[in-house]
Amino acid sequence: MxxxxxxxxxxxxxxxxxxxxxxxxxxxxxxxxxxxxxxxxxxxxxxxxxxxxxxxxxxxxxxxxxxxxxxxxxxxxxxxxxxxxxxxxxxxxxxxxxxxxxxxxxxxxxxxxxxxxxxxxxxxxxxxxxxxxxxxxxxxxxxxxxxxxxxxxxxxxxxxxxxxxxxxxxxxxxxxxxxxxxxxxxxxxxxxxxxxxxxxxxxxxxxxxxxxxxxxLPIRDVGVVGMVQPDEKFSEKWNPAHGDSAMNALFSLSRSLMARAPRPQLLVWPEAAVPGFFVDHPQWDAAISAFVRENRIPLLTGGLNAELAGPTARVYDIFNAAFFYDSTGDRTRYPIYAKHYLVPVTERVPFVPVRVFRAIPGLRNWSG
Structure with a gap:
């Protein structure tokens, strides 16, 4: 041919x-x-x-x-x-x-x-x-x-x-x-x-x-889910000076959604919606709890989670995570989901085992 x-x-x-x-x-x-x-x-x-x-x-x-x-x-x-x-x-x-x-x-x-x-x-x-x-x-x-x-x-x-x-x-x-x-x-x-x-x-x-x-096939409604997706540029989303504005946008969009009919029975914010760690911004955690408690609606949101790697040294394991707040605003009774499969290139280096990558000096905290 x-x-x-x-x-x-x-x-x-x-x-x-x-x-x-x-x-x-x-x-x-x-x-x-x-x-x-x-x-x-x-x-x-x-x-x-x-x-x-x-x-x-x-x-x-x-x-x-x-x-x-x-x-x-x-x-x-x-x-x-x-x-x-x-x-x-x-x-x-x-x-x-x-x-x-x-x-x-x-x-x-x-x-x-x-x-x-x-x-x-x-x-x-x-x-x-x-x-x-x-x-x-x-x-x-x-x-x-x-x-x-x-x-x-x-x-x-x-x-x-x-x-x-x-x-x-x-x-x-x-x-x-x-x-x-x-x-x-x-x-x-x-x-x-x-x-x-x-x-x-x-x-x-x-x-x-x-x-x-x-x-x-029997189909029935099981509830109304409200999904919030702010229009944030990547450069703005992860700018530390813009963090409070990003959270305000989430709350503002959620309030407008709650005012519509039918009223949602569950709110969902996207992956990594919270633009920082709760250990650095406890006020965001408190604000989310207050919002959920005030509106009596559970919330599932993506965010970043940092957990102490040991009992003494302040070294953290960092995860792309998901948090669930019940209608009382409490999330402490529920496990925090840590993302299992990280996206190659953006969340980890592809083709290189994590233990090998972390052995390189200066890259200990990378996901590999």
């Missing part, structure tokens, strides 16, 4: 896979999102070096598609540190490498076991790739599977309560292969219809189950 055609298929694959995910309301694309990958694998089979071509094209396909799918990594994390660009590049390079391995495996399977059809080997391999990406240490993304691309078509994805997101991925990958094989069939139109019929049957089955499930 000519290099121009490879570039075209890689580009189309990257665009199609990106547009199949929210926020783009194009669920129909999920059934065509990886058809360029299917075509690349089919073409690799005819190359003079099929496994080598499959790996090369798979790497470029994985690199380009994840470069677009994960664009938000740099956009969202740049204000934390410009090093997020390095984390982004490392992430798409690693996932691209794994995609190349999957392409190589599928072609190798087709060569060594030609009786195993592509509509079996590729969906299984693609689902395995998604599972691997979801468990890949510091660059794991368990929510970016092909199955989750149908999140904006809830009626089609209801059967995930039976097969899970990976089951939906397996189905969609199979649909993509079946559509390609039907489209490239050079025989009569009746053969194309015959090959597409199983796809249509499974889509109708998914729709039927979805309609039944959504109409019969």
């Amino acid at each position: 000519s290099p121009r055609r490879v570039v075209l298929l890689v580009a189309l694959g990257a665009i199609a896979l990106t547009l199949s995910y929210p926020p783009f309301p194009l669920p129909i694309l999920s059934f065509f999102a990886i058809t360029p990958a299917v075509l690349l694998i089919r073409q690799a089979m005819t190359d003079a070096n099929p496994t080598g071509a499959a790996f090369r094209w798979g790497w470029w396909y994985g690199l380009a598609s994840n470069a677009l799918v994960l664009y938000w990594l740099v956009v969202a994390l740049w204000h934390f540190t410009p090093f997020s660009a390095l984390g982004y590049l490392a992430t798409i390079a690693i996932i691209g490498l794994l995609t190349g391995v999957i392409f190589w495996f599928v072609v190798r399977m087709r060569l060594s076991a030609p009786t195993v059809p592509l509509w079996v080997s590729l969906p299984v391999a693609w689902t395995a790739l998604e599972w691997l990406i979801g468990h890949l240490g510091d660059v794991r993304f368990p929510w970016l599977g092909l199955g989750t691309s149908l999140a904006d078509a809830p009626v089609l994805v209801q059967w995930a309560d039976i097969a899970g997101a990976r089951g939906v991925t397996l189905w969609l990958a199979w649909c993509n292969v079946a559509i390609v094989e039907a489209a490239v069939d050079v025989r009569r139109a009746s053969y194309v219809v015959r090959r597409l019929a199983p796809v249509m049957v499974t889509v109708l089955m998914a729709l039927g189950y979805g309609v039944w499930r959504m109409n019969t």
